[in-house]
Amino acid sequence: MVRSKTLGSRIFNVCNYIVMGILALSCLYPLWYAFCLSVSSKTAANSGLVTVVPVGFNFSSYQEIMKDWRFFNSFGISVQRTLLGTVVTLFALVLLAYPLSKTKREYSLRGIVMWVVIFCMVFNGGTIPWYIVMVKYYNLMDSIWGLVLSGGLPVFNLILIVNFFRSLPRDLEEAAVIDGATEWGILFRIVIPCSIPVLATIVLFTSVGHWNEFFQGLVLTSGEAHYPLQTYIKQMVVNIQTTNLTTDQLQKLDQLSNKSLDAAKVFIAMIPMLVVYPFLQKYFVNGIMLGAVKE
Amino acid sequence: MQKAPSKGGRRLRREINYHIMALPGLAWLILFNIVPMTGIVMAFQEYIPSLGIIRSPWIGLENFRYLFSMSEFKRVISNTLIISIAKLLLNVVVPLTFALLLNEISNIKYKKTVQTIVYLPHFLSWVILASIMLNVFGYKGIVNAFTGLFGAEPLIWFSEESCFRQLVIGTDVWKEFGFNAVIYLAALTGINPNLYEAAAIDGCSKLKSVWHITLPSISSTIVLLAVLGLGNVLNAGFDQVFNLYNPMVYSTGDILDTFVYRMGLINVQFSLATTVGLFKSAISFFLIILSYTLAYKFADYKVF
Numbered sequence: 352m353v354r355s356k357t358l359g360s361r362i363f364n365v366c367n368y369i370v371m372g373i374l375a376l377s378c379l380y381p382l383w384y385a386f387c388l389s390v391s392s393k394t395a396a397n398s399g400l401v402t403v404v405p406v407g408f409n410f411s412s413y414q415e416i417m418k419d420w421r422f423f424n425s426f427g428i429s430v431q432r433t434l435l436g437t438v439v440t441l442f443a444l445v446l447l448a449y450p451l452s453k454t455k456r457e458y459s460l461r462g463i464v465m466w467v468v469i470f471c472m473v474f475n476g477g478t479i480p481w482y483i484v485m486v487k488y489y490n491l492m493d494s495i496w497g498l499v500l501s502g503g504l505p506v507f508n509l510i511l512i513v514n515f516f517r518s519l520p521r522d523l524e525e526a527a528v529i530d531g532a533t534e535w536g537i538l539f540r541i542v543i544p545c546s547i548p549v550l551a552t553i554v555l556f557t558s559v560g561h562w563n564e565f566f567q568g569l570v571l572t573s574g575e576a577h578y579p580l581q582t583y584i585k586q587m588v589v590n591i592q593t594t595n596l597t598t599d600q601l602q603k604l605d606q607l608s609n610k611s612l613d614a615a616k617v618f619i620a621m622i623p624m625l626v627v628y629p630f631l632q633k634y635f636v637n638g639i640m641l642g643a644v645k646e
Numbered sequence: 647m648q649k650a651p652s653k654g655g656r657r658l659r660r661e662i663n664y665h666i667m668a669l670p671g672l673a674w675l676i677l678f679n680i681v682p683m684t685g686i687v688m689a690f691q692e693y694i695p696s697l698g699i700i701r702s703p704w705i706g707l708e709n710f711r712y713l714f715s716m717s718e719f720k721r722v723i724s725n726t727l728i729i730s731i732a733k734l735l736l737n738v739v740v741p742l743t744f745a746l747l748l749n750e751i752s753n754i755k756y757k758k759t760v761q762t763i764v765y766l767p768h769f770l771s772w773v774i775l776a777s778i779m780l781n782v783f784g785y786k787g788i789v790n791a792f793t794g795l796f797g798a799e800p801l802i803w804f805s806e807e808s809c810f811r812q813l814v815i816g817t818d819v820w821k822e823f824g825f826n827a828v829i830y831l832a833a834l835t836g837i838n839p840n841l842y843e844a845a846a847i848d849g850c851s852k853l854k855s856v857w858h859i860t861l862p863s864i865s866s867t868i869v870l871l872a873v874l875g876l877g878n879v880l881n882a883g884f885d886q887v888f889n890l891y892n893p894m895v896y897s898t899g900d901i902l903d904t905f906v907y908r909m910g911l912i913n914v915q916f917s918l919a920t921t922v923g924l925f926k927s928a929i930s931f932f933l934i935i936l937s938y939t940l941a942y943k944f945a946d947y948k949v950f
Contacts, residue, residue, distance in 0.1 A: 360852065367747055368756070374744070375763040378824060381770070381778045388781070399786025447671025450664035458664045459657060464672065471679045473934045477923025478903070479910040480685025487698065489677075503678040504671060534663040563771035566885070570911060581773045585889065588777045610781065617777050624769050631769060632762060 382621060388614030389413070396611040412615035421575055422616060425583035428495070429562060432579055436499045436561040437554055444509050444553065449538050451509075452516035471506045482570055493577045501567055508553050515549045516542060552634045555627065562623060580620050588613040686927070688920040695916070709921040718905070719922070725811070726901040729882040732815045734875045740819050741826035742868065746856060748827070749834050761831070764824025776889035779817060780804060810895040818886055829871065833864040870945035877934035880926050902926050 383403075388396050392407030400406045416422055450458040451465060481501075491497030519542065527537050543550070568582030578586065658665075684699075689709055691702040713719050744764075751757040767775065783789050783803035790800040803813060837860065845855045861868075884903035891899045902922060910919025941947040 367750055371760045375760045378764050378766050402788045443671040443674050446667040450668045474931050475927050476683035476686050477927055478906055479916055479920040479923055481682040483685050484682040500678055504675045565773045581771055585773045617774055
């Protein structure tokens, strides 16, 4: 290291360390804040005494959640949807991406399918036509399949996989063809094992996307009993009144709510994300480099 | 299919495995991406739920005429543009500045820890973050506790017309800056360190070497990300605004997507809401094509 630092650069360095530290803490704060509220007493939480440490430490909010079957029902719907959605998406994407990674001579529909895919990437029909088709024509109200499929095939991720498959050396496959392997054998024994990093990225982003999705859960369900977790939280915790309220009324509403209980629900909803975070960490940089994975 | 059945038949037999593989994905694509698009014809109809899309009466451009005469529509467009363009710019500038500053940290452990933590908000949903933000910026939140020290009146920040947009932009930049910085940090590691040494020997100051070496080296990345953002100019962030806004801030905070939601799914004016959606999709379509063309031209970036 060169040790010829001026006073100015030393001051800059100290400030830089402090600013970076503050930014990092600001990103941790929501998590910590939700946790603090959830283990504080109800009165302390509602009267705004909780800012950086829990006040009146207790677990009564968590005990109360244990009795709330709707919360766990929603939690279960979200788990089911995330698992099913990820498996279905990966399955469909890989199987479609493989023929599309072939030349037009090998897979004659490649050209037309590719155009359809690209069209879906640049054009969108909008929320209302989508909603009408899902509810009126497909009858997907209150169905787990509605939550899994209604978002459509994630075309951006499809393109990512196609590009990745195409970048694999062709010699590998040619050797297998000579050994008499079928297309299925090549896909499952050679192509997929060579693509684990990109597939892992897709799995992680798809599952995070399904876990965090709340809008389909809101419009494709008829009531609380069918809400996935994020929709449950949106409706029970974030619920902003749709009628016009005055500032006074909003304040009163603030007092009536149980912020400690709400925060406990929010904190529990964050836990799965924290569990997969180390894996996300490992793969998503990879994913962005492959061309900004869309969630 | 070709005329000669034997040739077509042989090709079908040769490609049969590929067709079977493609089938689930293709079915999903057609049923859930393409078919919902056809519903866009509702923009030219007076959609009546009991008649369905096929039998509802056609009314030409009546919906468009009505829409363009609505003052609310103009307000929504301007809110959308203000929020999304500010986000577009700040989501380039802030992560870039952050990446440059983080790059100056010499303690590797500190740098890695900071980097690991700042990604976190990107993976939390707006539902979760909104529930927390509404508390933090709420009547009894920490922000009021802080401004109270200077004698300011407590506010419900997300219900103030004058600061809703700024808060939406600020919280979005805060949520995404760590994630957006990843790509810049990667680009920064690709710069040859010899360049900096040579510059230092020539008496180049730190700031000057950032200006003359760092920024030009990663300029193609910056241009690429800015250009790709162009396709999103009409997306001001539905999830975020929907979870944070309330009727008191419609005048400054209502955006195209929330407008469509309320008009279509709350007020059941399906056709009018579809028209807004079509207006948005059509413009976005051209913007996305433009952004891909520019990205290809200036950064040699190919989407497919």
